[in-house]
Amino acid sequence: xxxxxxxxxxxxxxxxxxxxxxxxxxxxxxxxxxxxxxxxxxxxxxxxxxxxxxxxxxxxxxxxxxxxxxxxxxxxxxxxxxxxxxxxxxxxxxxxxxxxxxxxxxxxxxxxxxxxxxxxxxxxxxxxxxxxxxxxxxxxxxxxxxxxxxxxxxxxxxxxxxxxxxxxxxxxxxxxxxxxxxxxxxxxxxxxxxxxxxxxxxxxxxxxxxxxxxxxxxxxxxxxxxxxxxxxxxxxxxxxxxxxxxxxxxxxxx
Amino acid sequence: xxxxxxxxxxxxxxxxxxxxxxxxxxxxxxxxxxxxxxxxxxxxxxxxxxxxxxxxxxxxxxxxxxxxxxxxxxxxxxxxxxxxxxxxxxxxxxxxxxxxxxxxxxxxxxxxxxxxxxxxxxxxxxxxxxxxxxxxxxxxxxxxxxxxxxxxxxxxxxxxxxxxxxxxxxxxxxxxxxxxxxxxxxxxxxxxxxxxxxxxxxxxxxxxxxxxxxxxxxxxxxxxxxxxxxxxxxxxxxxxxxxxxxxxxxxxxxxxxxxxxxxxxxxxxxxxxxxxxxxxxxxxxxxxxxxxxxxxxxxxxxxxxxxxxxxxxxxxxxxx
Numbered sequence: 111x112x113x114x115x116x117x118x119x120x121x122x123x124x125x126x127x128x129x130x131x132x133x134x135x136x137x138x139x140x141x142x143x144x145x146x147x148x149x150x151x152x153x154x155x156x157x158x159x160x161x162x163x164x165x166x167x168x169x170x171x172x173x174x175x176x177x178x179x180x181x182x183x184x185x186x187x188x189x190x191x192x193x194x195x196x197x198x199x200x201x202x203x204x205x206x207x208x209x210x211x212x213x214x215x216x217x218x219x220x221x222x223x224x225x226x227x228x229x230x231x232x233x234x235x236x237x238x239x240x241x242x243x244x245x246x247x248x249x250x251x252x253x254x255x256x257x258x259x260x261x262x263x264x265x266x267x268x269x270x271x272x273x274x275x276x277x278x279x280x281x282x283x284x285x286x287x288x289x290x291x292x293x294x295x296x297x298x299x300x301x302x303x304x305x306x307x308x309x310x311x312x313x314x315x316x317x318x319x320x321x322x323x324x325x326x327x328x329x330x331x332x333x334x335x336x337x338x339x340x341x342x343x344x345x346x347x348x349x350x351x352x353x354x355x356x357x358x359x360x361x362x363x364x
Numbered sequence: 365x366x367x368x369x370x371x372x373x374x375x376x377x378x379x380x381x382x383x384x385x386x387x388x389x390x391x392x393x394x395x396x397x398x399x400x401x402x403x404x405x406x407x408x409x410x411x412x413x414x415x416x417x418x419x420x421x422x423x424x425x426x427x428x429x430x431x432x433x434x435x436x437x438x439x440x441x442x443x444x445x446x447x448x449x450x451x452x453x454x455x456x457x458x459x460x461x462x463x464x465x466x467x468x469x470x471x472x473x474x475x476x477x478x479x480x481x482x483x484x485x486x487x488x489x490x491x492x493x494x495x496x497x498x499x500x501x502x503x504x505x506x507x508x509x510x511x512x513x514x515x516x517x518x519x520x521x522x523x524x525x526x527x528x529x530x531x532x533x534x535x536x537x538x539x540x541x542x543x544x545x546x547x548x549x550x551x552x553x554x555x556x557x558x559x560x561x562x563x564x565x566x567x568x569x570x571x572x573x574x575x576x577x578x579x580x581x582x583x584x585x586x587x588x589x590x591x592x593x594x595x596x597x598x599x600x601x602x603x604x605x606x607x608x609x610x611x612x613x614x615x616x617x618x619x620x621x622x623x624x625x626x627x628x629x630x631x632x633x634x635x636x637x638x639x640x641x642x643x644x645x646x647x648x649x650x651x652x653x654x655x656x657x658x659x660x661x662x663x664x665x666x667x668x669x670x671x672x673x674x675x676x677x678x679x680x681x682x683x684x
Contacts (some may be wrong), residue, residue, distance in 0.1 A: 115464035119453070126452045207448030207509075210412050211465040212437040361416045361430075 112213035116221025120195065121228060130229050133191060137183060137233055141176050145240050148172045169251035172244055177258040178330050180237070184262075184269050185298060189290035191229060192273030193283045195222045196353075200281035215357040219274065219350055226270045234259060234266075254332040261329025264342035265322070269294055271349035278356040297322045365390045365517055365547045366411065370420035373406055380406050381417070382571045390516070393543050395558030395579075396551040398568035404551040405445055407568070408521045411549070412442045424517055441510035441546070445521045447502040448509075451495035455486055455505050458494060462509040480508040484538060500531030507538060511546070518542065520550040524557060536560050591627045591655040593619065594638060598647035600624060606645065610637050625655065 124130035152171050159166045199205040208218060241255045276290030277283075301321025307314035318324050325338035366388040373381040380403045388394050398404050409415040411422045413429035413436060422429045427436035450458060459480065463473045481487060484504040489497060494505065503523065510518060523539060524532040539561050542548055552558060558565050558579060565582050567575040575582055596603060604624050608616045612632025617625040628634050635652060642649045 112465060112467075115461055118464070119450070119457075119461045122457060123450065123452050202448075203444055203446045204448040204450065206409070206412075206414050206444050207442070208465075209414055210437060210440060210442035210444075211462075212434040212467070213465055214434065361414065 112211075112217035113221040113224065116208075116213070116218055117224045117228070120222055120225030123194075124225060124229050129194070130191075130232075133187065134229065134233055134236070137180070137187060138236055140183070141180060141237060141240075144179050145172070145176050148175050167251055167254070168244065168248050169241070169254045173241055173250075173255060174258065174330055176237070176240060177262060180233075180262060181265055181326060181330070184266055185291065185294050187230075187233075188266065188269035188273045188294065189276060189287040192226045192270050193277050193287035193290065195226065195274055196277040196357075197280050197283045197286040201283075209357075215354045218357065219278075219353045223271060223274055223350060223353075226274065227267060230266045230270060231263075234262060251332075257329050257332045257334050260334060261326055264329070264339060264346075265326050268342050268346045268349070271346045271353075272297075275349045275353050275356070278353045365392075365425060366549065367423045368407070368411065368420070369422075371407065371410055371417045371422070372419040373403075373410065373415070373417050380571050381410075384420070384568070384571070384573055386566055386573060386576060388517075388547055388549055390547055391544065393539075393548045393561060393563050394550070395562035395565045396549055396568065397555070397558050397565055398551075398553060400553055402553075402568045403571040404553075404568060405521055408519055408549075408551055411519055412440060413437060438513075439516050441513065441515035441518045443503075443506050443510045443518070443520045443523055445525060447499075447506040449494045449497075449502050449506060452493065454491050454493055455497070455501075455508075456490045458505060459508060459512065462512055466513040468513060476512050476514070480512045483511065483541070484508040485534075498531075500527055500534065503527060503531070503535055504538070507535070511542070514545070516546055518546045518548045518550075520548065522551055522553070524552070524554065590633060591625065592635065593651075593653050593655055594624045594626060594642070594649070595651040596622050596624070596642050596647040596649055598622075598645075603642065603645055603647060606641060607638065610634055610641065612637070622650075 149172060152168065156166070158164075196205065199208065209215075238255075238259075241250045241252070244250050272293045273287075273290040276288075276293060277286040279289060280286040300317055301323045304314050304317035304321055304324075307317065309315060309318065319341075325341045328335060328338060368387065369385045371381050371384040372379065384403070384407055396404055396407070406415065410417050411424070411429065413422075413433050416430055424436040425439045427439070429436040450461075453461070459477050463477055468476050481490065484507055486501070486504060486508055489501055489505075494502060497505065507520075507523070510520070520539065524535050527535060536557065539548065539550065543563075550557075550561065562579055564578050565575065566573055567582070600618065600622055604616050604618055607613055607624065607626060612629050612634040613626055614629045615627040617627075619625050626634070626638060639649060639652065
């Protein structure tokens with residue numbers, strides 16, 4: 111109940127302000143352009159591929175790059191989307207107001223988190239127009255589309271949770287988004303060290319398991335693994351729990 | 365209704381509350397009065413469970429605000445120092461959200477909203493965005509939010525801060541109207557406010573409660589003796605000098621053109637002696653009028669008194 115009231119208020123704020131519209135619009139525009147780029151690439155090369163009997167999955171050529179690019183864009187999109195959730199309330203003093211209601215911190219965090227997730231879902235659902243459009247002219251590998259979307263949902267879910275954490279830590283939206291971006295980027299590059307160390311060393315293996323790339327990439331190849339799903343969900347839960355802790359600890363500080 | 369015991373709180377090395385204790389009975393309207401930085405907001409925030417004290421506790425209706433926050437907060441309506449508004453929401457959306465967060469539903473929710481809206485006079489601005497509201501209306505909307513669920517306890521932190529005189533009077537009359545409907549504790553650094561609205565006054569200074577009295581008693585206690593002005597014709601200088609040596613006179617002040625201000629000690633009324641002295645010195649006595657000490661003066665006195673560590677209220681202006 112508390113969760114829904116908070117989520118509804120946040121969604122109103124998202125869609126009444128230009129923020130959500132601009133962000134969703136810009137993302138779709140950018141990805142639309144990338145889709146057209148893939149389409150052009152496909153059109154130019156398709157005759158050659160068929161001439162030499164190269165087996166090509168059009169979904170892989172047309173749609174996979176778009177989804178992979180969204181995964182990258184999320185590095186920027188998630189902090190921008192979630193930065194205001196707590197930071198603005200702290201700055202304007204309305205956080206105290208919310209905390210004076212008989213609503214616990216968990217509902218507060220989940221309500222805010224859900225609202226950002228809904229905005230992100232609008233992006234993902236709008237993007238389904240691409241496979242639908244593709245299906246007009248050919249066969250779409252819906253399994254791959256589904257797996258890509260699942261990967262994006264999990265990764266986006268984690269990124270938004272970390273964005274929320276950044277927001278809970280600061281009263282300035284700018285600081286919040288920079289902190290969240292730092293966290294996300296760290297997660298993005300943590301696997302690079304694993305590559306340098308190689309798979310045989312202990313730390314190499316640990317860092318590989320911790321790496322975002324290691325867990326996210328298979329989804330874009332149509333591989334849905336339970337282990338990676340657990341990786342995303344547990345990190346998301348951890349980030350949200352840290353948000354709750356930050357809110358609770360606020361009472362003991364200034 | 366509200367019980368506060370032994371609150372201590374430090375920000376870093378600076379202690380802002382020293383063993384603050386008080387309780388508020390059901391139905392009381394209590395003013396929490398103190399200069400800026402005295403610890404009013406900190407106490408209010410602790411009462412609302414927004415901040416944990418280093419020591420001590422606050423209980424609303426018997427529920428500890430930190431241990432049983434949901435039950436305690438359900439009894440509470442809170443108006444923070446800065447009106448908590450969401451600029452991008454309309455007043456109606458704002459109150460809808462607040463009522464949802466309060467868990468109000470269906471017809472009871474509609475009724476609660478209608479009552480709060482009409483009580484705070486918000487009918488005309490319901491569909492306006494809050495960013496376009498004047499400070500006075502923002503405050504009213506915030507107050508509507510606080511009384512929405514008819515809470516037994518209302519905590520109002522500086523409810524008239526930043527309002528102009530007309531808005532202030534409006535908000536005060538709204539608060540006055542709450543008497544009998546809820547227990548109210550309101551903080552302020554403006555004396556008029558407590559005299560206009562409160563039954564009982566808690567005075568806080570430098571993190572300690574320095575007075576806890578019904579308003580009239582506080583005023584009396586602060587006033588100590590009586591003050592009156594004497595208008596005479598003739599040589600005022602020697603008259604004033606002689607006045608100063610009369611028993612029961614605490615202070616004498618020359619006010620130009622034949623007027624002298626006399627402040628008595630507590631429990632003394634030296635007016636007959638003053639009159640006979642004037643006549644005895646061959647002066648023409650025209651007028652003797654009591655002067656009500658403005659409460660602002662009283663307050664300054666109270667606070668500076670405590671700073672000097674001088675507990676005796678009645679003699680504070682001696683030699684001042």
